[in-house]
Every structure is written in structure tokens, then in C-alpha cells.
Amino acid sequence: xxxxxxxxxxxxxxxxxxxxxxxxxxxxxxxxxxxxxxxxxxxxxxxxxxxxxxxxxxxxxxxxxxxxxxxxxxxxxxxxxxxxxxxxxxxxxxxxxxxxxxxxxxxxxxxxxxxxxxxxxxxxxxxxxxxxxxxxxxxxxxxxxxxxxxxxxxxxxxxxxxxxxxxxxxxxxxxxxxxxxxxxxxxxxxxxxxxxxxxxxxxxxxxx
Amino acid sequence: xxxxxxxxxxxxxxxxxxxxxxxxxxxxxxxxxxxxxxxxxxxxxxxxxxxxxxxxxxxxxxxxxxxxxxxxxxxxxxxxxxxxxxxxxxxxxxxxxxxxxxxxxxxxxxxxxxxxxxxxxxxxxxxxxxxxxxxxxxxxxxxxxxxxxxxxxxxxxxxxxxxxxxxxxxxxxxxxxxxxxxxxxxxxxxxxxxxxxxxxxxxxxxxxxxxxx
Numbered sequence: 001x002x003x004x005x006x007x008x009x010x011x012x013x014x015x016x017x018x019x020x021x022x023x024x025x026x027x028x029x030x031x032x033x034x035x036x037x038x039x040x041x042x043x044x045x046x047x048x049x050x051x052x053x054x055x056x057x058x059x060x061x062x063x064x065x066x067x068x069x070x071x072x073x074x075x076x077x078x079x080x081x082x083x084x085x086x087x088x089x090x091x092x093x094x095x096x097x098x099x100x101x102x103x104x105x106x107x108x109x110x111x112x113x114x115x116x117x118x119x120x121x122x123x124x125x126x127x128x129x130x131x132x133x134x135x136x137x138x139x140x141x142x143x144x145x146x147x148x149x150x151x152x153x154x155x156x157x158x159x160x161x162x163x164x165x166x167x168x169x170x171x172x173x174x175x176x177x178x179x180x181x182x183x184x185x186x187x188x189x190x191x192x193x194x195x196x197x198x199x200x201x202x203x204x205x206x207x208x
Numbered sequence: 209x210x211x212x213x214x215x216x217x218x219x220x221x222x223x224x225x226x227x228x229x230x231x232x233x234x235x236x237x238x239x240x241x242x243x244x245x246x247x248x249x250x251x252x253x254x255x256x257x258x259x260x261x262x263x264x265x266x267x268x269x270x271x272x273x274x275x276x277x278x279x280x281x282x283x284x285x286x287x288x289x290x291x292x293x294x295x296x297x298x299x300x301x302x303x304x305x306x307x308x309x310x311x312x313x314x315x316x317x318x319x320x321x322x323x324x325x326x327x328x329x330x331x332x333x334x335x336x337x338x339x340x341x342x343x344x345x346x347x348x349x350x351x352x353x354x355x356x357x358x359x360x361x362x363x364x365x366x367x368x369x370x371x372x373x374x375x376x377x378x379x380x381x382x383x384x385x386x387x388x389x390x391x392x393x394x395x396x397x398x399x400x401x402x403x404x405x406x407x408x409x410x411x412x413x414x415x416x417x418x419x420x421x
Contacts, residue, residue, distance in 0.1 A: 183277025
């Protein structure tokens with residue numbers, strides 16, 4: 001086993017980077033979720049518009065992360081801003097797909113029943129459609145968050161902070177321990193959210 | 209800014225082409241390695257439950273490690289340069305190729321397998337004549353995902369001295385030279401999109417009838 005020299009003496013720095021990473025990833029997914037919900041609700045009953053939005057978000061998803069960040073720098077400069085914008089645009093495709101699939105999966109007779117009970121369009125959406133789509137939305141959040149936690153390491157390169165900072169430090173100083181600490185903590189964070197959110201997904205399906 | 213970037217490319221063609229070449233060679237070689245390892249491995253584990261469980265779980269664990277860390281860790285292990293990057297990118301490309309091939313082979317229509325066994329085919333024959341051809345679309349889809357991932361990963365290669373188009377982004381950021389940034393970012397984005405689009409088209413042409421059947 002490798003001897004840890006740097007990590008035990010730098011716990012506060014590691015914790016700060018981990019926290020930064022967490023905040024960056026979670027806020028990116030939340031921003032993405034708000035946009036995806038709005039777009040998803042608009043798109044669910046408009047297949048043509050959905051195809052257009054899907055193409056655009058698909059294009060963003062395919063652009064390599066560092067290139068996407070680099071394309072944002074001329075407009076947004078360095079730091080958290082381009083990191084947040086880049087990361088939240090990344091999860092749009094995943095979140096949008098799940099929101100729309102979830103909303104479309106609501107059975108037609110359920111919708112008819114809601115209409116028959118005199119629900120307005122908005123009431124039907126909030127009380128019937130979104131709750132029924134929730135397991136798929138949560139599944140989208142899980143995949144998006146796991147993806148973003150990984151990509152967020154690259155944000156360190158544009159001064160976005162987070163665990164990538166420790167990995168980059170390790171590369172610059174040829175310090176293996178830092179590379180391992182940064183990489184393993186990122187992997188653990190991704191695994192943790194993967195497990196927790198898949199449990200939540202299961203609980204939601206059972207509750208429904 | 210875009211015009212400045214374009215002019216830079218025109219005036220520095222050798223440098224740009226060298227980086228582009230590095231980028232393509234690095235990605236292509238890694239993808240070839242990953243296919244050469246991943247596809248046989250999937251075939252090897254498909255009929256061995258215990259081994260499959262171990263391999264699939266380790267691959268899933270591997271997937272959570274960020275690509276930057278996988279590249280970074282090659283430096284203390286293998287040093288800097290093109291080869292460490294190729295090894296790292298191979299590791300990155302392996303999960304989608306292996307998982308897609310494995311799931312494709314596993315989820316082949318059981319009726320087809322049963323019919324083949326009924327016709328007196330051995331296990332090996334079932335694999336060669338039924339499972340592998342029917343799993344080909346899934347294998348291709350895995351290769352497509354892997355190709356896009358490798359191109360993205362290759363962007364990070366300059367961090368460990370692997371070169372490629374990412375070099376321009378790294379230089380652009382360190383000098384805050386926006387047009388240099390774009391010299392790297394725009395071709396990288398176009399390359400990734402073109403790859404995804406072309407492979408998607410190939411997938412449609414070759415596998416459309418079979419997936420719909």
C-alpha cells in the first residue's frame with residue numbers, strides 16, 4: 001500500500017475542494033433540471049419542437065467538455081460562471097429526454113379522468129403528470145449528476161475549482177498521491193449519488 | 209475572433225496539421241485497441257457467469273473514475289507523451305464497447321438461440337452464428353459511444369504531454385489568447401460532431417432493417 005504523505009496534512013484543503021466540487025455539480029444539475037422541466041413540458045405534446053430541441057441539446061452533449069468550456073471563455077471569462085453554464089448545458093440532453101419520456105408515459109385514460117374531474121391544464125400537470133413522471137425524472141437526475149461529477153474535474157482547468165484542482169496540481173508537480181486523492185474522491189462521490197438516487201428511484205416506484 | 213483563429217490556422221498549417229494528426233492517430237489507435245480487447249473479452253465472458261459478474265462490476269467501477277484522473281495517473285505509471293495518452297484513452301473506450309457488446313450478446317432473442325440449439329448447433333456455433341451476428345448492432349453502438357468519448361478524452365491529452373488539438377486550448381487559456389483557444393476548440397467540436405453524425409448514419413444504413421425486424 002502507498003504511504004499517504006500529503007493528504008493527512010491537507011484535510012481542510014481536500015474538504016474544501018470536495019465541497020466546491022459538490023456544489024458545482026449539484027447546482028449545474030439543478031439549473032439544467034429547471035431548464036429541462038420547462039422545455040420538457042413544452043415539448044411533451046409538440047413532437048416537431050421536441051425534435052429540434054433534442055438535436056440542439058444532442059449537439060452540446062457531443063462537444064468535448066474542454067472544448068465547450070473553451071468556447072464559453074471568450075464570452076464568460078474564466079471561473080465558476082463558464083463552468084456552471086458548460087456543465088448545466090451538458091446535462092440538458094439527459095434530463096430533457098427523461099422528463100419528456102416520463103410525461104409521455106402517463107396513460108391517456110389517467111389524463112382523461114383528470115380532465116373529467118375538472119382539473120385545469122396546470123392542475124393536471126402538477127398533481128397528475130409530474131408525480132407520475134417522477135421516477136423517470138429522478139433517474140435522469142441520477143445519470144446527469146454522475147456524468148457531471150466526472151466532467152466537473154475538467155472545470156478546474158478554467159479555474160472552476162473542485163477536485164480537478166487537486167488532480168491538476170498532482171500532474172504539475174508529478175505528485176501521484178494528489179492525482180489518486182482527487183480521482184478517487186470524485187469516483188466515490190459519483191458512486192455515492194448513483195446508489196442514493198437509484199434507491200430513491202426504487203422507493204418512488206414502490207410508492208406510486 | 210473566429211476570423212483571427214482561421215487566419216492563424218492558414219498561416220500555421222504545419223503546426224495545425226501536426227496537432228490534428230496527433231489527435232486522430234491517438235484517438236484511432238486507442239479505439240482500435242479498445243475494440244481488440246473489448247469485443248473478444250465480451251465473447252469470452254458471455255458464457256461464464258462468475259467471470260462476467262467480476263468483469264462487468266470492475267468496468268462499472270472504472271466508469272466512475274473521471275477521464276482527467278485516468279489520463280493523469282498514466283504519468284507516474286508510464287511517463288509523458290503519446291503512448292501514455294493512448295493507454296489512458298484505451299481504458300476510457302473500453303467500458304462502452306465491452307458493456308454494449310456484453311448486453312447485446314446476452315439479450316439476443318432466446319427463441320433464436322433455442323431454435324439454433326434445436327437444430328443441433330453446439331454452444332460455440334450458437335455464439336458464432338447466432339449471438340455475434342445478432343449482437344452486431346449493439347456492438348457498433350458501443351463503438352460509436354466510445355469513439356466520441358475517446359475524441360473528448362484526447363482533448364485532455366496535452367495535460368500529460370500527449371499533444372493533439374487540446375494543445376491549442378491549453379496554450380490559449382494560459383496566454384488568455386481567445387483566437388488560439390478557438391483554433392483548438394472549434395475543430396475539436398466539429399470533429400466530434402462529424403464522427404457522431406457519420407457513425408450514426410453508418411449505423412442507420414447497416415443495421416436499420418435488422419433492428420426493426
